[in-house]
Amino acid sequence: MMSDVAKKFSALINFPDLLASELEKQAKDLCNTLTSGDQADLNYDELIVEMQSFPKQWPKQNMATLDLLVFLEEKGLKEIYPNMWVALRIAVTTPVTVASAERSFSKLKLIKTYLRSTMSQECLNGLTIISINREISKQVSYDDTIDDFAARKSRIVWF
Known part of the structure; x- marks a missing residue:
């Protein structure tokens, strides 16, 4: 169960290392996961643009989801990357077990x-x-x- 959750949100951490096609596939899976009916938490097109425009030197290697969320908060980037901000907040608050x-x-x-x-x-x-x-x-x-x-x-x- 934990591996399934990690796999769904892996695009948020691995996006600097992913090829464009793989990034699009993982981002689409993430957006589909965070969609209920016609209500979507993320905008797929904007998420792709945010991930592609995110400076490659900023996220440290092996940065955890919470670390990236704190990084966006500390640098005041949550308004610039709103879809990443929402997805990261969901990722760190999603319980993986009961x-x-x-x-x-x-x-x-x-x-x-x-x-x-x-x-x-x-x-x-x-x-x-x-x-x-x-x-x-x-x-x-x-x-x-x-x-x-x-x-x-x-x-x-x-x-």
């Missing part, structure tokens, strides 16, 4: 058991996010978090 969603539901099932069914939704959401991002949560200092929480919730009355 593993993230499946992992979220798996973690939710582990946390929300029968014995914990009285847990509030806010607490459940917080625990789920911590569990999904456990690598980051391992770096959090629990002592500092508890001290911060205690300082905010302290009800000590000073006489």
Whole structure:
């Protein structure tokens, strides 16, 4: 599945190295992929012109899709290459698997058991996010978090 998605969007990365006929074929495939009914996200003719007029020395070798998108943003070229801009944004936001969603539901099932069914939704959401991002949560200092929480919730009355 990931290879199919990469193949559809390969023209966005490989365009400096492609022959004109191959560029046209891949750009047409990309435009057809991003068309639903009579609504097209890209203009095929304009995309070809944008890719052919893109300076060959600017994209570095082995530049990833996200790198090229950032490059267009940093150089202020998104208005000059609007079809490439749209296609790159779609490419970097297209999920290639549903593993993230499946992992979220798996973690939710582990946390929300029968014995914990009285847990509030806010607490459940917080625990789920911590569990999904456990690598980051391992770096959090629990002592500092508890001290911060205690300082905010302290009800000590000073006489």
